[in-house]
Amino acid sequence: MNTFSVGELHAFLTEQGVQHVTRDVSLAAISRWKIGGTADLLVEPGSTAEVATVMQAVRRFDVPVFVMGDGSNMLFDSRGFRGVILRIGRHLAELRIEGTRVSCGGGHWVPDLAMRLARRGLGGLEHIVGIPGTIGGLVLMNGGSQRKGVGEHVVEVTCVEGDGTIRTYGKDELDFTYRHSALQGRGAVITYVELELAPADPAQVRRAMIEIMASRRRKFPKNLPNCGSTFLSNPAMYEVVGPPGRAIEEAGFKGKAIGGAQVSPLHANFIVNQGNAMSDEVLALIALIRQTVHDRTGYLMDCEARFVTSEGEERPAHEFTDAKRFDTSLLTQVT
Ligand SMILES: Cc1cc2nc3c(=O)[nH]c(=O)nc-3n(C[C@H](O)[C@H](O)[C@H](O)COP(=O)(O)OP(=O)(O)OC[C@H]3O[C@@H](n4cnc5c(N)ncnc54)[C@H](O)[C@@H]3O)c2cc1C
Structure with missing residues (x-):
């Protein structure tokens, strides 16, 4: 993407009402490994409709797009990124809890979600409490700890496809296996996740989370930037x-x-x-x-x-x- 089209795309997105568009952003500054050159454009959308507008625009302008959450599992190129980084984060992080059903914006921060589930007496996802990413990234990776994956509790996922269409996938279409989901490598953007939890004693859920956090603190480095486990367990x-x-x-x-x-x-x-x-x-x-x-x-x-x-x-x-x-x-x- 040349400099002229970066400006043109920026103007187009602004015209379409897309907020939170920034030029020349350091990838090191927005990723956990703190590595990466400059990206041409960063867009931080606030709704599924805004994501669809961005996906249609990058297609129209023929510009590469990369979807990220918190960048906690990403190594960015020190040469930077020639295109649009679509960051699903705090502007798309709404949370609704009704009984045992949880609806969560793709950008919701996982440790915060875990703490809120504990407070509401919802069990099953205690193992995600120490994972420093977004729920969208976690679902894409079927991440988790203690040999569990978040996929066990996913009911459905709302996505924006590469062509800008909005689709909902049920759990049976998502093929969750160890650190894998069918959405990987497809370029679909997860905007909402629907989860089903089990009723549990809040104090017990909290205790389990405290133990998990204590064990992680003992085992994992915390002072220097990293990306968690580099290699998968086989x-x-x-x-x-x-x-x-x-x-x-x-x-x-x-x-x-x-x-x-x-x-x-x-x-x-x-x-x-x-x-x-x-x-x-x-x-x-x-x-x-x-x-x-x-x-x-x-x-x-x-x-x-x-x-x-x-x-x-x-x-x-x-x-x-x-x-x-x-x-x-x-x-x-x-x-
Ligand atoms: C200290 C540390 C500890 C960690 N511990 C664990 C652990 O115990 N278990 C574990 O599973 N992982 C762990 N991780 C790795 C990482 O936190 C998880 O994989 C996390 O789920 C990634 O979320 P993210 O939002 O940071 O995604 P990113 O790193 O930003 O992206 C990861 C992948 O998801 C895609 N993606 C992100 N958001 C979306 C979205 N909304 N829609 C579509 N695709 C998306 C990206 O394109 C990319 O392919 C750890 C990382 C760190 C730094």
Whole structure:
């Protein structure tokens, strides 16, 4: 997208009544890994109709668009993004609770949702309390903890498709499996999520959440920017080798770094940004870890974290790595 069409698209969106459109936004500033160059346009819509207007506009102007929530599972390209970042966040975060049924805007912040469910005595989603993302992102990833996924409680999801049409998908169409949903890779934007919970004792729900938070605080790095677990747990590998963190630690990577990207000394499945990491350094570290663990165990680990290129291609981060391009001499030990 050239500079002229950025201006033209900006003006068009404003004319259509779309609010919260910003030019030249730092992706590092709006993502949890704090990595990424400048994006041409950031749009933060406030309704499903506004999302539909944006999707129709980017199609008309033939501009790449990338949908994000809180950027807690995203590695952005240090070269930036030539197109529109559609961020579903606080302007699309309405919450309605009627009995055990919960309707939630795609941008609602997950820890806040969990606390509100606890207060209303609704159980089943205690495990999401410490996940720093939006409910839209969580549903897309079928995220969760303690080997559970949010998909178990989803009744239906309202989406805006790539062509701007609005559709509702029932749970049986969403194919929720471990950290997977049928919506991944389709470019559909989740604007509302309908959940069904179970009645529970508020004090018990709160206690369960406090325990989960305490355990996460002990295990996970919190001072340096990161994206949570980098690699997905693979059930076959788990049986023989254990979780990715153990395999990476046993391969000697704890504390190792390439440039500003370091394998956390606290938990080896977390890659932390020591302050100035570039996306290529994270990808290089991912490539080396993946190759080394494969050489040692015979298992190839796939990434949970997703990478988005400056042209708008987005897939799990390991799909952008080529171990042959990177060499172990780049590794340094940081303590
Ligand atoms: C410290 C830390 C701990 C974490 N712990 C966990 C954990 O325990 N369990 C877990 O599952 N994850 C965990 N994560 C990863 C991450 O928080 C989850 O995957 C989260 O659900 C992503 O939500 P998000 O809004 O940040 O999505 P983003 O990271 O912004 O996006 C992730 C994907 O979802 C898509 N997406 C986002 N919003 C929408 C939408 N409204 N419509 C359509 N597509 C959308 C994006 O295009 C992208 O493909 C952790 C991350 C961090 C930083």
